Amino acid sequence: MPSFIHTGDLHLGRPFRRLGALGKEIRKAQFRTLTNIVDAVKQTRSNFLVVAGDLFDTNSVSIRLVKDVLSCFASIAPVPVYIQPGTHDVFDSASVYRTILNSNILPTNVTVIPEEASEFRPVPDVGLFASANTTKRGGDRPLRRLSSLASGSDARYKVAVIHGSVDVPGLSIDPHEPLVGQDEIASSPFQYVAMGHWHKRHIWSQGGTEAIYCGTPETLEFDEIPSPGTVTVVSLGDIVQAEERVVGTHKWVKVSLDLSLMPDANAIIHRANQEAGSRTLLRLELRGNLAGQDNWLDGLSVDDLVEAIGPNFFHAEIDASRLVLHDPDPGEFPPNSIGRAFHEIMAEKIDEAQDPAEKEILQEALRRGVLYLSGKAGIRP
């Protein structure tokens, strides 16, 4: 049975400015993950590799990086590699792919998917249907075009590549993105739709069509799952099989702790250290309402905590913006300041609110607003 590896959203060349000097390490890790991906193609004896958009973080990546990436793909020749220009590396007039095509540095086994909906035959039984994203403005319905092209094809197995959002009312609608309706997936002639753009791995299969967001192979942000990242190994046949395979190097973990349930600072450190690892990035979110209580947290310093857990991680950061230690104090702000005005307006609204639920929301808004305006909202902007 024909099989292939589906990946996307590598975002090679991303600066990771937030991580400071560690950003360079993560960029190296991204490249290592790329080599893990081509190794996975070899090890699984996959027939081809699909990159569903955002191979590069921008269209202005260095030519050095571009050449390194292309020679990595060339190392699995003659296995075909298909690169779909996505939203970050959109196929416009300034695209990195124009540079690649114009300078004749594209390895013979690598295809940059062009603007118009096209069919490729990586192996005789498989029709691969794709078109490049040519604008970030969107409103496009790429799967419709691919479906009408594919319905006229005699390929035994049909696979589409899409870089865009699933159109789910109330969840995902951004009209400025290429959109795919769930009904379009259900009625499509494809066995598999290889999706990119959303960075969490997610399955959107409908009817007889498997549709999967592969997720980032090397994690780029907290909240991306799974972490470390994976690629999806797809086997075509009467039944399509899609299996995850770990290729990522770094693990990004978010831990949220309610401090009103914790006895002391050591308990926080102990819990954080359960995630320890030299390739682990930790975000520790501290929350809980401890206003009006006399407690151990008065002596707590975010800097001390970071110092205590930091050495056990590749990177550790603490977000204390949801932690309420004290009732808001208007005296924090000078008269006629924005902070004082905010406090007065909110206090008035809280006084006037009839509905207890509304009162609670306003009180929460006051606490968070004061924390924010006084610069105590934690490290995260």
Ligand SMILES: [Mn+2]
């Ligand atoms: Mn992306």
